[in-house]
Amino acid sequence: MAIPLSYSWRNLLTRRVTTVLTAGGMALVVFVFTATLMLAEGLRQTLVSTGSPDNVVVLRKSSETEVQSTLDRQVSNIAATQPELATDSQGRTMAAREVVVLFVLPKRTGEKSNVVIRGVGETSLELRPQVRLIEGRMPAPGSTEIMVGQSVLTKFAGVGLGQTMRFGQRLWTVVGVFDAGRTGFSSEIWGDAEQLMQAFRRQAFSVVVAKLRDPDGFEPYKARIEGDPRLQAEVKRERQYYEDQSKALSRFLKVLGVSLTGIFSVGAMLGASITMYSSVATRTAEIGTLRALGFRRRDILLAFLAEALLLGALGGAAGVAASSLLGFLTFSTTNFQTFSELAFGFTLTGEIAATSVGFALFMGVVGGFLPALRASRLVIVEALRSG
């Protein structure tokens, strides 16, 4: 039976200031660590839930984003009428030819940013069950009416219900606000595809989005469309498409977060070492006594490691608790790949919490190991004399 945990715990309690400062330092590191993981996860979840599993996106070959893609009317008609595609209750093929353009809008902060305007067709809404109208009404087909996503409404100026915008030599009225939950659509403005194409002098659509009759239809559909040399088109599952969109940004967030916390954790581990060394120094006689009583070196090592682990656990718990508050915030930035504004949240998952606490424990162990080793290596007689 080893030295009980309560011994380590009470030693932390007796030196309150030191414990709070050391655990506080670790908590800050964990906070940054958790926040970046939460952000990367929030981004991933946003983009994954933007795509539906049985939707496909058809783009022009080797264009990486919707904005870069152009599909002329003939190509998009072929892509939108294939046997693998589902039909709705009225017998229409579940396929939408959409035009996607970037448009500069002023933010509420006064800065400017690119917003996606999506020109949609009749079936677009059916294809995106995530999109729900929450205020006003749907834009009338063939009109210069538009509706805005909720994130656009909160981040940008002059896009409220009833307000008008001028672009493409026309006046556009906001008649509706839609909520698409935590998806990329919340950061978009939707209008009538044909009207927008005229306004922006575009002859071609950007993409065709379609729903498959069943998921197995993907391969034959892809093979037929991509195999047709006249089309010069590329087919992706919608979910895959949106996941690819977030790769660069989420890699950037992760690399930044992990390398930052890597450096920061060195500071926190040094802090833990300082604390534990001092803990060993002030308790030298105590260690000698324990050894004299018959506790082995290993027991001493474990007792001090336990103390360092508890410090780490305190820091980890505090850091994760603090970062969980970030869940109430949304983060909005330009996605490098699509060049357009995207809002996403901080998402805390069990896995992230566990990783973060694990990271804190790791810092505790690394910081506490050498001091604990020193404690276990003390010579009993000399340790007793130091009392």
Add this chain to the structure above:
Amino acid sequence: MSSGPLIEIRRLYKSYTRGGQAIPVLTDVSFEIGRGEFLALMGPSGSGKSTLLNCLAGIDRVDSGEIVVNGQDITLLDETDLARWRSRSVGFIFQFYNLIPVLTALENVELPLLLTGLTRRERREHAAAALAAVGLSDRSDHYPAQLSGGQQQRVAIARAVVTDPDILVADEPTGDLDRTSAEEILTLMNRLNQELEKTIIMVTHDPRAAQEAHVLRHLDKGELSRAADTPGR
């Protein structure tokens, strides 16, 4: 119980190196300690009496020689076995009590029992009994800082006897106490010797403490100069 001495010390040598120079502390020390003996080791500072005590208690190593306890030469044990031997056979009483400040009186007494196979409940019972034996049942939830010096030393004695070891070693047990407390402690030790038949080895400067012992040995310059039976009280 086997007859003959409990501890046999044969040709013990021990020196320290300080500043690159070897300073002999114990030189060819040999003697025996009988079962149930209450031995007082006296001598001037630096005479090596604490070193001798530490070697007997298995917390310091000798350079050469044998320390045979119950037929077993403890100088041959490795670190782990020596720790196990200490936990079973030796109880420690220190000058500055060396209680663990963050543990209560009861928990301090219970501490050595963690090294035995007892259940939590048995440990609590044993510890409570030991604390009762030193007359401190009503202080079991107190922390060391809340106890007087004499009370702390009694807790330390309870901790020393709770595992029921054969040998008690005490290094200046009264050195930090006032006269009344010192007498209480010595009486207690004497009771342990008489009633529980503990073999006690005590290093002391205090002639009154030495009087309490049955056997008195003087150590000077690393050599056991005289062995004498004290008359007792």
Add this chain to the structure above:
Amino acid sequence: MLLIRLAVKNAFRHRLRSVLTILGVAVAILAFGLLRTVVDAWYSGVEASAADRLVTRNAISLTFSLPLAYREKIRAVPGVTEVSQGNWFGGIYVDEKNFFANFAYDIPSLLAIYPEISVKDKDQLSSLLRDRKGALVGEKLAKRFGWKVGDQVTLRGTIFIGDWDFTIRALYKATRAGIDESQFFFHWTYLDETLRATMPTRAGQVGFYMVGIDDPSRSADISRAIDAQFANSLAETLTETEKAFQMGFVSMSSAIILAIKLVSFVVVLIILAVSANTMAMSARERSGEYAVLKTLGFGSSTLALLIAGEALALSVTGACLGLALVLPCAKAVGSFMTDFFPVFLVSDQTITLSLAAGVAVGLLSAAYPALYAARVGIAQALRKVG
């Protein structure tokens, strides 16, 4: 001064603890310096822009183009000295990982507007201007891929589909620090003539115009004059200073930049906690000595100075060590992240801020122990010694 000596001696009394604290401060200051440099790197485009240049682009967004015919109209606006048309090409060299900026530009006018881009070798310059497929490449970029003048390079177009072959004809160097030396320029006419043959609808379209002006103080007037020409046309323009244009890119990432700025202060907080802990422990251990000094007649303020001196000795040593590491580390990070941040330089402001952070950490971490020492009762503290 005896007191200063005492403060410094105290700082290094626990050698291990002092070394660990100094290392901690050094690591934190290093992180702080690197983070500030990352933020600066984001603004490098803004820093590099000149006051006598404007950018004219489609008012809708950068993804929309402008007709080539605008070039002469812009040129005719009073105050405009030179106009150069350009397109973001977005080509990929072998693999997406090898990212660098590549543009189709009207090169003679580009060089006229950008005196910072200097081609030293006049022979290279004339062969560049002669070769329709010639490319002008920054020295840093050439070094990165081991390119030499005369090499053939193929870029895969993402906006303009197809494989595009170029011959590197000239290398440029920046005439002042902070200018990106890893860009790739080629003749706009090469792009346009090729498109005319393959995708005629996309020919004659310009991504943006770079406009040189004679009087920077009139930039707002000239911008308005340019935009007024094309108001209510099919392609309305938005003209702004180069600085504002670059700032537009920076502000796209404003949330990330803000986060990095915040985090750079978090690291100072972390190290503040570590350093304050060291000081609190030292003060507690030395309360007896403080009591002795008080007995001798030293006041609380002297003790506070003593403690602050000790804390400063540790944190400033750490900060200097960290700063000494910032420069080589920035160099290493810069070459590692060259596709993200082509310009990665430690500014003087970063160095000043880092030092200030070190001093702040020292002073703040001394606050609690100084208070403790001031409050400590002589008798009580002396008892602790015994």
